Amino acid sequence: MEVFLVHPGGPFWARRDDGAWSICKGEAGPDEIALDAARREFVEETGQAIDGEFRALPPLRQAGGKRVLAWAVEAGVDAGAIVSNHFELEWPPRSGQRRRFPEVDRAGWFGLDAARRKLLASQRPLLDALLQVLGAAPRPD
Numbered sequence: 001m002e003v004f005l006v007h008p009g010g011p012f013w014a015r016r017d018d019g020a021w022s023i024c025k026g027e028a029g030p031d032e033i034a035l036d037a038a039r040r041e042f043v044e045e046t047g048q049a050i051d052g053e054f055r056a057l058p059p060l061r062q063a064g065g066k067r068v069l070a071w072a073v074e075a076g077v078d079a080g081a082i083v084s085n086h087f088e089l090e091w092p093p094r095s096g097q098r099r100r101f102p103e104v105d106r107a108g109w110f111g112l113d114a115a116r117r118k119l120l121a122s123q124r125p126l127l128d129a130l131l132q133v134l135g136a137a138p139r140p141d
Contacts, residue, residue: 003115004077009105021118034069045104047083050075057129062122072130079107
């Protein structure tokens with residue numbers, strides 16, 4: 001089994017790898033259905049739409065307090081062909097210069113052990129939730 005993850009773009013994450021990757025995620029609009037927001041965010045971060053049977057994973061709370069809703073879906077995504085939206089940031093700090101960075105600078109498919117290493121620590125429980133949803137035994141710690 002492989003898991004699709006994205007690496008955040010921008011200068012803060014540029015030199016970080018293990019413990020820096022994430023699932024595609026973002027915030028839902030005020031009247032937006034959470035699954036619709038997740039699908040929209042996936043397109044914004046990868047340039048690719050996905051379809052299939054979406055299976056809800058239990059919600060989790062990240063270290064910063066953000067509540068994350070996630071779904072599992074079997075889909076073919078070309079990690080090498082992502083096209084991400086961009087954000088603007090003053091960089092270097094206090095320079096007065098604004099620069100654009102991709103929200104996601106790369107993506108990849110990872111086996112469970114590698115995904116556990118790559119994922120942000122607060123998102124690692126999603127891997128065990130995925131195994132439960134798929135009927136597989138969670139990995140003992």
